Amino acid sequence: MNGALLVAGTTSDAGKSVLVAGLCRRLAREGVKVAPFKAQNMSLNSMVTADGAEIGRAQAMQAAAAGIAPEAAMNPVLLKPGARMSSQVVLLGRPVAEVSALDYRDLKPRLFDAVLDSLADLRARFDVVVCEGAGSPTEINLRDRDITNMGLARAANLPVLVVGDIDRGGVFAHLFGTLALLSPEDQALICGFVVNKFRGDAKLLAPGLDRISALTGRPVLGVLPYLTGLWLDVEDSLALEADRGVAAPPLGEDILRVAVVRLPRISNFTDIDALSVEPGVVVRFASTPAELADADLVVVPGTRATVEDLAWLRERGLDTALARRAAAGRPTLGICGGYQMLGREIDDAHESRLGRVAGLGLLPVRVVFAADKTLARPAGFAGGAPVSAYEIHHGIVTVEGGAPLFTDPDGVPLDGCRDGAVWGTLWHGALENDAFRRAFLAEVAAVAGRRFTVSPDTSFEAARQARLDALGDLVADHLDNAAVDRLITQGAPAGLRFVPPGV
Template identity: 45%
Template sequence: MSIHRRIAPRAIMVQGTTSDAGKSVICAGLCRLLSRRGISVAPFKPQNMALNSAVTVDNGEIGRAQAVQAQASGLEPHSDMNPVLLKPNTDIGAQVIVHGKALRDMDAVTYHDYKPKVMDAIMESYDRLQSQYQAVVIEGAGSPAEINLRENDVANMGFAEKADCPVIIVADIDRGGVFAHLFGTLALLSESEQQRVKGFVINRFRGDIKLLESGLEWLEEKTGKPVLGVLPYLHGLHLEAEDAIEEQQLNDSGTQTLKVVVPVLSRMSNHTDFDALRLNPSVDVTFVRQGTRLPSCDLIVLPGSKSTRSDLEFIRDNQWDQDVFRHLRFGGKVMGICGGYQMLGRFVHDPDGVEGPSGSSQGFDLLDLETTLEPEKQLRRVEGVLKLPGQEQVGITGYEIHAGNTKGQALENSIVSLEEHNDGAISEDGQILGSYLHGIFDHPDACKSILEWAGLEQVIVSDYNSIREEGIDRMADAIEDSMDMSRIMGVMFEVGSEVAEL
């Protein structure tokens, strides 16, 4: 028998009573706060289910929330920060991405049985981060109290138990029922899991904290757990969402606005592409959902899709294709991004069944190109030059996530020059534009150029990266002011007790 001292966990896991309780933004704020204090910190999410993803420095694919948290930590995003990403392609199935690379499609039952192998991959990534950084801030997924998902759990308490890390539980008081959420979540955990919970955080509180104090005292008395903080509702805060489409507008009423319409596809991916537009005071973005026709506007943008062919059918079922053709007849502009770009061509072929049943689907036939889906996904971060007709060339950055190989005469009128290849196409009449680049609106100069192409005469240039930085800093400041960081730091870095090891 040998005796050794258990080292400090050097980690904290933020779990939530519900989805969208604020886990992602709190983790980003904690990463920024620890980084400010001179601690090298990395974000980590064992398993993420989202259609919003980012390309990493090692050419992998992770959830966008972890990319933002990496930015908060002063790091480039890496596939170890989100070792398992699930991208739903049906109601019961998803593409399983492990260590940044697509493994294969699995239905829910098959993936549930596969989770023990996934846990090995998760721990490999976590151990690498632990060896490289002084601290790891971990984000859970959904709720740890989902009874039907407890067996083989890798996203919440299953991981916390395996990694032996402390947990705080967050609830959103703006939704209502915050005390029931926190008390009930704790009650549904096992005894060892309950002991792992070091306290609660209440998020998005509005009003006088004195009115909440009796409830906080009750919660602490009933659970024996401290309330580590009550975070205020931060009006106008912008940090990228994982799945929920944020429709808040920040337009100045006195400025000319460009009306942009985005149809919400059934498997819409990377809706964060539109955040830079939504936050630009020159632009009015409307997301149109199933069952509603596309209204009149200046620009229709067809977004990315995880299932391009099925979303083409979805578009036709909603008669949005007719709306697009009418919009063009009236002189409007149309743009496609990634899957939306593929839809603008003559056909989308899927001979290997990459995104569903094998076969071909007719596109909009607005650009002279065809796309063939291939098993090997193309993942790359790029920078280059945007060259729209009649405008000065400007710098552009973005990232590609697609399985499509696109060919055709339209590619001779490419719109982006990259180091290794050209990207996108524009129609001869200048009304229709397509590109594979996600994040195409994030670069201020590129966004200005596209908005001018779309018809906006006076463009207010907003720096989207600065808006994101401001959001991260606001969250970090709120945590500094409203959470018991001394207790959280103690939980993360205190040396544990001696344990026996055979």
């Protein structure tokens, strides 16, 4: 098998990332050398590849589904929204500009060249490349600068599947309208539809599927049932679930309650996914002091706008709630931007440009923002357990007291700070290390006074692989895979047209 396919969506969070991951998993299990690709990703969830490139976390997850290492070519353009209605542009894994939406137009030629070169490179090295669009292909106000939906499909002659989320309602209007708003040249590459998140009796849906196919001249190539618990490595905050639930009943007498502060510009909230796989751990997102008060552990996560989100914390009284927790010896963990907020002072001449700002004063550290971004894949030890992680930040932390969180084999500090029941680290992904996570949760439970027993054998990587297998099964069982494979190898059928009813 050899070829490529683009998965577009009627809306953001329609199921593009899930479908691409499922297709990659299904093809990889069949022995196909497959790679994911997203030309342009707007997301605050990112990771660092082995060679130090920053890409979207969803593409790293899709690479895992394909059984390959993630690389910059899989996500050549990453946009990271920040304060002042601007975004950082990351090109081939490195930041190159901070631009407004209007300024971004001027970068298009340079970015599109990189997109097409990256796609060509992947297609030369892999049998199949499964591409993911962004948002909707019918953002008609942006079509002239589109480099990730129909602009990419036209340039690379890619057949396109459109996925719609029926759980939101209006899926038939979404599918029909998506096709109707495109130009005839774009319509010629739309080859079929996929309905996502269906609940109920498929017989009740059949008349609608037949009608949408008749109206559009495109087949519905699958109906994916609604499945819970597939939130691992989600792309953006639209996919946040208020409560991650409990992976399994607690092994001890108590559950462990974790509250994650839902910052306005929350980033890399995938850090808490590893907590959610532990039996008896309940993870919820919180934005009020009351929601922090009864939590056994509060996590202040990363953010793309540290100083602005610190002001938001204060406006909502969350600073007082965190201070009360620290005074009472109740556990709090800050990660990256959250860690920086917990310190004594932030000197920011680059991100917010507000200069020196008082931190929350819960950890003895000071932060200075550097112009250059740190992208790294550090490794160390915590309590004798090996820990590997990744770093994405502009803030440089100086520790003035407390104890380090991570050290080298000889005990030399590498990162982080602990003072009482408050922990902080710049390292993302540390909780994915099973031994460290177990030791950390055991200490949190002890400090919180919970009769909570940590599972001795929970594996985060095994949980991730099980969920990727579930996505592969979803695609294998509910798509017309023979038709999908024909599109991959043969491209869009010739002569596809769309004639609106009554015309």
